[in-house]
Amino acid sequence: MKILVTGGLGFIGSHTVVELQNEGFDVVVIDDLSNSSIEVLDGITAITGKKPEFEQIDLRDKAAVQAFFSKYNDVSGIIHFAASKAVGESVENPLLYYENNLGSLVYLLQGLQQKEKSHFIFSSSCTVYGQAEKMPITEDAPIQVAMSPYGNTKQIGEEIITDVANVSNISAILLRYFNPVGAHDSVMIGELPKGTPQNLVPFITQTAIGLREQLSVFGDDYPTPDGTCIRDYIHVVDLAKAHVTALKRLIDSKNADKVEVFNLGTGKGNSVLEVINAFEKVTGQKLNYKIVARRAGDITEAYADTAKANNVLGWKAELTMEDALASAWKWEKKVRGKE
Template sequence: MKILVTGGLGFIGSHTLVALQTEGFEVIAVDNLSNSSLEVLDGIERITGTKPLFENIELRNKSAVQKLFKKYDDIRGVIHFAASKAVGESVENPLLYYENNLNSLIYLLQELQQKPAAHFIFSSSCTVYGQAEKMPITEDAPIQVALSPYGNTKQIGEEIIKDVAKVKNINAILLRYFNPIGAHESAEIGELPLGVPQNLVPFITQTAIGLREKLSVFGNDYPTTDGTAVRDYIHVVDLAKAHVVALQRLLHHQNLENVEIFNLGTGKGSSVLEVIQAFEKVSDQKLNYQIVGRREGDITEAYAHTEKANTLLGWKTELSLEDALSSAWKWEKKLEISKKPPS
């Protein structure tokens, strides 16, 4: 039995590969390397002692997906991370996002539906809730109209999986992430954005290391404690472990429905300024930042109600915001050292 991890060399995918191998799973990592690096495989090997099987495949290519499943006919489960994920880019190039994020999902499900039993974990997002009316956000909160093509692909992806699971022998768990941050404690793998970071924490660490002149804080007039937007920041290692627990739930037939949905967060919201202050504390660095106008599409606050995941999955976060920021800073410093030519 093998587990296929698509987008396996990405930020969350790579940490999940480590968690899976640590629990004894044999994994196949698939990635098209459009937003990742082969060096991630070496980092995973240094952590676990085992280099995952790897296939450089474009999942938008239907025949390539078919060949993959013929080559590995004992795939029992799929954890599907592979997707384009930049909100702004999705607004500018919506067809790219619909093609990449939906076609890859459809082609995977077409292969899985031919198996007598298959297990599917979908990388979804709290973006499906939009600006929820109540905090913390439960899994029953209404799905809002998507604010971007990226967010829409997550909503449509969930609907596709639900429809297929009604008529095919596919069991699925949809994991709605809040804001993953941090890096593995070894600093062998971490978040590696190409170009200008779209997320807060890599922009913080790149500013602190000197790659960016200053950090822009988008808005200080939100109705929050300090006026800055509030998010639920979850350590990527905790997030990765949740995928293993969800997979085991399906493999052991513990799921109560064909498709289950779980929020993955800490249950606590932190403002942008609180994250900056926490980073300055753990890194002993003074961060250069400025307050600028709000960014279009940003919501005021979002943090998870975690009782369902805590109770049914038996999973909860173990690492703090400070742990995550400290690991992200350690990773950033290692990247800086690796760029320097040998003396």
């Protein structure tokens, strides 16, 4: 079965391609390389012994997407990662996010709904819950008014997919995940953002390696035990495996509804300062960090209730945050030639 992975050279996408190929799926990757590198293909190939097919396409180009589906008419499922994903940037440049994250989704669904039967896995986010009223967050938690245009694109994306699935042969699973971190244990692939990292862990590792002078901790006056924001940090390999489990669920027609929703996390929240302390303990590296003002769009805390993913999807996070931080540091050292 041929599966399209959009954004398949990105952080989560590349790890998911590895897991798909390890399970025997044929994979074709679309990536525009705007926040990834073509060298990631070599890493995937080195790990799995198989090079996925690759097309460099900007999914905002409707004609290019249509041409793709004409060329690859045997694609029967899509795992859709390709999207702009920085909360702060989305606040500053909302139209970029609406165009990139929603236009591309529409064009992909238009191509997929032409198939007799098709499967769609959507890379959603815990941001759809906004600042949830109760912790841990269940799939039944109310969808709050989005705190950022990025979060809003995930909410709207889920609505678009649901509307299309209701009137087509598409079955879908929306995976709302929390904060992916870490790298593959081979250290052949990992998180490598272009420019200034928007996520905590790559900023930590780049600061530790000397690429960044100082790590900014955005606010220490939140209503949390140490005043810093709390998130659910999940190892990217665990997250990747969940996408394969979800895809198999659709292929085997085990889904209870046309569109299902699962939270993917560890079920445990850690504050920014706890992550910093854990990194220092695991690696022996002291971090130069400074408390600065809060960042627009950030919520106080978010961590998952994982019961539905564990019991219905049949998936559970197995790796720890310490595992993730250790692998992220190994990856950073390899990338910078300091192994």
